[in-house]
Amino acid sequence: MDDKKDLLILGGGLVGMTLALAAAKKGISSHVVDRADPAELTDEGFDGRASAISTASWSLFRNIGLADRLEPHACHIASIAVTDQMKPGRIDFQPESHEPSLGRMFANRELRLALFEAAREEPLIAWHSRAEIVERHRDDFGVAAILADGRRLEAALMIAAEGRGSPTREDAGISIAKWDYSHRAIIAGLVHEKPHDNVAWEIFYPAGPFALLPMLDTESGEHRSALVWTVSESDAAGTLKLGDRAFLAEVEKRMGGMFGEIRSVGPRSSFPLGFHHTARITGQRLALIGDAAHGIHPIAGQGLNLGLRDVGTLVEVLDEGLRLGLDIGDAQLLARYERWRGLDSFMVALATDGLTRLFGVPGQAASAIRRAGMGAVERMPMLKRWFMDEARGVSGDLPELLKS
Template sequence: MSADDETRDLLILGGGLVGMTLALAAAKKGLSSHIVDRADPAELTAEGFDDRATAISTASWHLFTNIGIAEGLEEFACDISSIAVTDQNRPGRLDFQPEPHEGTLGRMFPNRRLRLALFEAAAAEPLVNWVAKAEVTKRERSEFGVAAGLADGRKLKGRLMVAAEGRGSPTREDAGITIAKWDYHHRAIIAGLTHEKPHDNVAWEIFYPAGPFALLPMQDDADGTHRSSLVWTVSEEDGKGVMKLGERAFLAEVEKRMGGVLGKVLSVGQRSSWPLGFHHTAKITDERLALVGDAAHGIHPIAGQGLNLGLRDVGALVEVLADGASIGLDPGDPQLLKRYENWRGLDSFMVALATDGLTRLFGVPGAAASAVRRLGMSAVQRTPALKTFFMDEARGVSGDLPELLRA
């Protein structure tokens, strides 16, 4: 019998960073999966395909360590040792810097490296049947199991369907799960930069009325060229114009907003632009169905928590299913799904609300609003307990953490 013909514990629809991590984490607990994705892995890992980079929190790094991919990723990591937050580079800066014994606030990785590590691990894992370049044309769920019909006529069967396709999840739509959403009418412009001064492992979050302007530290090139990843939020109407700017004009606009923190900007990589919105589902489970990652919650990238929130979903779902398996429960058992719903529903909603609130707070224009924000930031700067709270949130180590996300 081929792997495609087996009925596996999980049928994961969507093989991005969250879906692939889920398949590998489940395998570590002895749970088998089919993972189906439309994309061609060769294209996703091609040099130059994607200039995006992702901040991996401390808790997410523990997850990568526990599933065995951290060692291969370590050489590509750039530590975030502190975060500097300013309102338009005016006085009243807020600095988050953990004590030396607390470690970093996270690590930056090129998305391409994360994909390569996950794909290599999945290809070598017998409990993961990875079906790439496949179109799902039919989804079936019943009290007896789940199945996905593919465009080429194949049919994959499982016990629990997991929607991991991202924001526009067709599986979520197919299940009729209601969703609250709004558009920020903003776009994130993302590009890699090289610059004159070293970043000293500091991540900068500079707030402007149009949205945050973030500079995230990346590893220096082999020849010592200093590099950072830019995430610049602009209004929807300005987005097209910013994308069309010539390189010199784009560099001039970026330099103006940086306020000299990294010196002269030397070059910019390939630019990409992404619409920004908020969405949250009314529930994250249904009959033999669980939602993970952006299929369940889409948030503003203001705090860099999108992927990390999805990886918390992964850790919780795997722990719930493994606990169930140890007493003989089927992965689609309603009690297990209820436990997952209760565990993740509120936490992800609170993070989503907090990021939405920050986006709105820093988007209020005018000198008075700026003065109030800077007053609040200086109060946090002088309150160690508050700073520790925010740093623990950034590192993902607060709340009821799944076992796989602990050291």
């Protein structure tokens, strides 16, 4: 039997491993169990899988000591352009004079490398990779997971961090509201002729959003962006099968030539788009974080940031409870986490769902109304600032770890 830890984190992805590191900064120990092979997740090469890290999420990384590792790999977002089919009436979001950027873009590989390196150096984290869980146990006295090789890992609190299809959530019998958008996001890395000028583009077409996210240039000076292109499920297979030349022609058509020639495209991947939100995010000695608790459309790039807000909140709640002498799995602590995160995550989920449906309405009249609305927002500084604060994650009741 392995030594007992405070937390048993099931899922060692970006959110789960960040939780382990943030908890360790407060003296909270963790078992982290993940079925993936870290070497495969950190393979060389840029495949387009990237994440936008908001201002608040960057504060979290800085406060747990990851900023120095990550900053050399960050591409700052100088502005965000939102447009309906590249027609007049777009919104341009720009940072306040005291803010260096609206956020940072990272290749997911770089985020994983930084997290994994830090986890290997942290004595309070016991990392069990390439591990299969065959049993989960929770009772009044603690939690445990039995691995396929017979090891039994024990802790005071179980964390479900396995993502959208969380088996821990299913095992706990937590109900979930969900629906399928019948769309698929196609992801690829692009190399292009002209610089992106650190602008993140969200271009809305009736079939779905078409996002171009700025990435750092290559060492040889080639300009790069990450593409997230939403297509209907019925068109996805055909789009993925296009040859590089035909695929790039379709991409260039939707970009309106803003980056000049698209010189190459990396490996393409895709995932189905859907919405889900759990009825609750806690159970007996159990807390859900990240996509195990809420899955949203990538339309505003808030999925990972929402999970990192879960991390900051849960760590603050547990740390305060321990300082009061409470058991880390105490129901009072979990109830506070539920109250703090439940409404915020639900409102963000509803907002992204509403945007998805609003911009999916076809027709010239609908497009004209949307563009008129965006033009009005562009002319209203206070409303525009509110949208920017939401995107940066700095509104509402933030935990200390997410404050600058």
